[in-house]
Amino acid sequence: MYALIDCNNFFVSCERLFNPSLNGVPVVVLSGNDGCVIARSNEAKALGIGMGQPAFELRELFEREKVAIYSSNHILYGDISRRVMSLLARFSPEVEVYSIDEAFLKLDGISMPDGAEVYGRIIADEVLRCVGIPVSVGIAPTKTLAKIASHRAKKIPRYKGVCYLATPDQRAIALMECPIDDVWGIGRRLAPKLLAEGVATAWDFTRLRCAYVRSKYTIGGERTWRELQGEVCYAADEVPDSRQSVTVSRTFGQAVSTFDEVYEAVANFTATAAERLRCEGLAAGSIMVFVKGRGCHPDRYVGALQRTLPVASDSTIELLQYARRILATLYRRGELYKKAGVILGHIIPREHVQLSLFDTVDRDKHHRLMQVMDNVNKKVGYKALRIGAERGQRSWQAQSNHLSPCYTTSFGDIMVVKAQE
């Protein structure tokens, strides 16, 4: 049995946590550059504001309806997420953190004297009481069914936030009431295909023949088909798979054109990516840099180039040398750039790095230097020490005009409580 704990309107709930005046009013959180809507309060959803809708289309509506607008504050959301997840660990030895706002709990073998539904309610109450974030809980024999259960918990008021699909009959009703495009694993491409063959609900999907599903929708489709019928295909990941890649990319606040400006951005992304590697004890065997031009024409200029490293590395300095060379190849004078990114691939644990007989890099020295840099930054402040190429005009930096304070992670941003006079 699995429980899916899903934070309601997570980013909005994080903003409300420290600003109760946002309760009961429409609130949205915007993506980087305040480009489009990535989280909405229920009031905002009721106004018809869509997920992913561009902010400029909504300007009038925002004004008219007095919608509270926030730029995304991922430092805050990440910290609140950690609090939720560590609290959940009290309720099951097997917690799989699935995303910033969701986790699966394995419930087998856990003593639940009053049953799974009551247990789910205790979890929801504790998260609200200790962290202040409202959650929905879905409980069912497979993850795919638990997803459906949590949807119902959120949408159907009589569940009051907790839905336990205990019996085959309850599951059948849930499947019949679940539109096919709400099923976990059925996305934008597959849903129209299924609708075209008369499959409108999760229930209809389970009525198809297994062999047919396999041949037309491949292994992923078959797993979803089985999971909907209570057969576990996606077990709990006791040990999360080691990561395959690290990406850092941004759309620029304004288009930039000189090599130095683009390189400054790429240097920052490379440094952030390398730091993430070191933090997880990993090294990258390849690096890719990509740039995107500005434009009405979507593929006005897109360039990407990958380089395999002679020896896998986690050194910002070394990775930066490759990044610069790649960018020099990609760069075109006179072009306007609107986005760039760095992808580190062929990731392995640092201690598995295969050294080269003909290596020219003093890896030991790099390693010690990076350690000092990371330690200083941990103590003194983020990016207190950095590579020279990272500093500059920052003309590429994103515009976030509605940023909330980092209430929980920055001393300067801690709230001040005033005594009443």
Next chain:
DNA sequence: TCTGGGGTCCTAGGACCC
């Protein structure tokens, strides 16, 4: 004019091996 960022897995096809 203005539209995010970070991931994963699967498949088909080509190149290659014996």
Next chain:
DNA sequence: TCTGGGGTCCTAGGACCC
């Protein structure tokens, strides 16, 4: 006229998730 069988590895592209 007739031309095997069984593999692996790599990559690009497509699908999905949040």
